[in-house]
Amino acid sequence: MTTTQVRAVCPHDCPDTCALLVTVEDGVATAVKGDPDHPTTAGVLCTKVARYTERTYHAERLLHPLRRIGKKGEGKFERISWDEALSTIAARLKPIAARAPQAILPYSYCGTMGLLQGESMSSRFFNKIGASLLDRTVCATAGATGYKYTIGGSVGTDMEQFQNAKLIIIWGGNPIASNLHFWTRAQEAKRNGAKLIAIDPYRSLTAEKCHQHVAPLPGTDAALALGLMHVLIAEDLLDHDYIARHTLGFEQLKARVAEWTPERVADTCGITVAEVVELARLYGATAKAGEPVAIRVNYGVQRVRGGGTAVRNIACLPALVGAWRHAAGGIQLSSSGSFPSNKVALQRPDLLKAMPRTINMTTIGDDLLRPASPAFGPAVEAVIVYNSNPVAIAPDSSKVAAGFAREDLFTVVLEHFQTDTVDYADIVLPATTQLEHVDAHTSFGHLYMMANNAAIAPLGESKPNTEIFRLLAAAMGFDDPCFRDTDDELASIAFNTKDVRAVHFDWESLKLKGWQKLNMPEAPFAQGGFTTPSGKCEFYSAAMEADGLDPLPTYLAPYESVASNPQLAKKYPLAMISPPARNFLNSTFVNVKSLRSAEGEPHLDIHPEDAAKRGISDADMVRIHNDRGSFIAKARVTDKARPGMVVGLSVWWKKLAKDGKNANEVTSQRLTDMGRAPTFYDTLVEIERVVA
Structure with a gap:
């Protein structure tokens, strides 16, 4: 028997891009492992890719035209x-x-x-x-556009630095399911005394393991960021030297966020005033004490009408407190802009x-x-x-x-x-x-x-x-x-x-080793050098103004919400989001039996209050519908979903669901404020129990 080990890469739509070692015996791949020498993979793979041979040799592979x-x-x-x-x-x-x-x-x-x-x-x-x-556009262009207007290209905090942060805000993501190797470093930071805060309408697996979970209404993250800026400025939790040297438009920003009091933000986001104030104080005071504060913002925040604005607003925060001075400070949305x-x-x-x-x-x-x-x-x-x-x-x-x-x-x-x-x-x-x-x-x-x-x-x-x-x-x-x-x-x-x-x-040398790190500074914006037209973090963006957008951070209410569209909400009063299921990656791996078995069947998380109003009990089959369509799922009555919101973890192959449908029957083709991206999480629905 001839056994070899081949260097490979996980190809899937995940930020971890793991380095793989594939064991091949007589021409057959028998195992796929994480490369222990690759600093980010560190020998660990997610449950999906660890079973990659099961996918490659699947009995239903298409092998002929x-x-x-x-x-x-x-x-x-x-x-x-x-x-x-x-x-x-x-x-x-x-x-x-x-x-x-x-x-x-x-x-x-x-x-x-x-x-x-x-x-x-x-x-x-x-x-x-x-x-x-x-x-x-279907995934990332709204956030990438908002980030580009503010900071420049998609460059941010090196993932290998997050374990050195003293405060990590995980905003709009569930890294346990979709960014495992970042989560490993966040856990290391936690063991080193860092505080972890999750901002997510849904109490995800990640949110459950953070010190604090803040659950704003879907589509209101931009307002929360405005509220944090309001408190940082009002209480002078700022790095004035960094602002003066490396930002543009602070005075205009100051006037804008003065309108966004904690009370207004709490009302808009459906959270408490204390949550707004205390989060801002923790972020600003930790930075003022000279400690690294880091934000991992993910794609959940951008799949609504104001998704680009939300990422833009969040991206302003590190410059206000000088978080970029530290290699472990700042923000990461994507590192894709780092690559030549x-x-x-x-x-x-x-x-x-x-x-x-x-x-x-x-x-x-x-x-x-x-x-x-x-x-x-x-x-x-x-x-x-x-x-x-x-x-x-x-x-x-x-x-x-x-x-x-x-x-x-x-x-x-x-x-x-x-x-x-x-x-x-x-x-x-x-x-x-x-x-x-x-x-x-x-x-x-x-x-x-x-x-x-x-x-x-x-x-x-x-x-x-x-x-x-x-x-x-x-x-x-x-x-x-x-x-x-x-x-x-x-x-x-x-x-x-x-x-x-x-x-x-x-x-040729890259093929032999498998990976090579880019030659990048540890702290990319410690001395400014943003790739915006001004070379600064742009609180005020002339480029946005030229493109017909508000040049300052602002808030755009969702297309579909109780507050922004009360007439529609009379028919369809529940907001629905459809984040990734842990055992799938978009619609990949859904047909791998072991992973589908782990996921079970299409289900919908609904808060006990909303379930009781509709006579829905746990494990009931329910129909989720609006004017665009409907699909059927099994109800899970749980307070992981906040009141007024339901969660349908996705994306199931339609043919593998009992009714031949999935969550995208009810999502809209309307586009975001910038980047012409989808608004998957900007969806109102009604739920009813399916009578057998």
């Missing part, structure tokens, strides 16, 4: 050859590309975070066609002959049903889906399914399994998993460039995304040399080697 033989949505297919699949796709795409190339649409997101298997050869292919561009990735070289936008329209992935439900018009352009006639499962994950799901059900829509899906979206495909192409291909990775939670080596040969007839798009390019007759670049050649240009952050980088 398929052609639809039933109605769209039925999921009936027959096996065909690769030659037949490629010639069929080319025959359908060529006349569209000749007549109206923008009628062809890619749809992808973070099914893999890899620079190669994500958007390299695929982008070249669609750029050469002149297809519509996809605005990939070379996306232009990978994606080749120069292949475009003209700038096509852009379609927002969040509004795919409406856009697939939209007819041709001067404003919209041609109707979408063909969609190629890869690294995503839109029928399950996109909002306003009934419209998404209706769009994909169009008989005149030609749909190709690259996948590992027969997901909800695959059921609507005309042609299905089997893709490799992370153990079967090469890739290069950045991270949005740490500062390591990563290399993924192929541990095993592709199973069946599956192929890497890069190879699939090379073959599609050849079938379309594209003979540009760039479509012949190998994966190693792509990986060698994935990072800008002239950038000081990637000093001493080369792909």
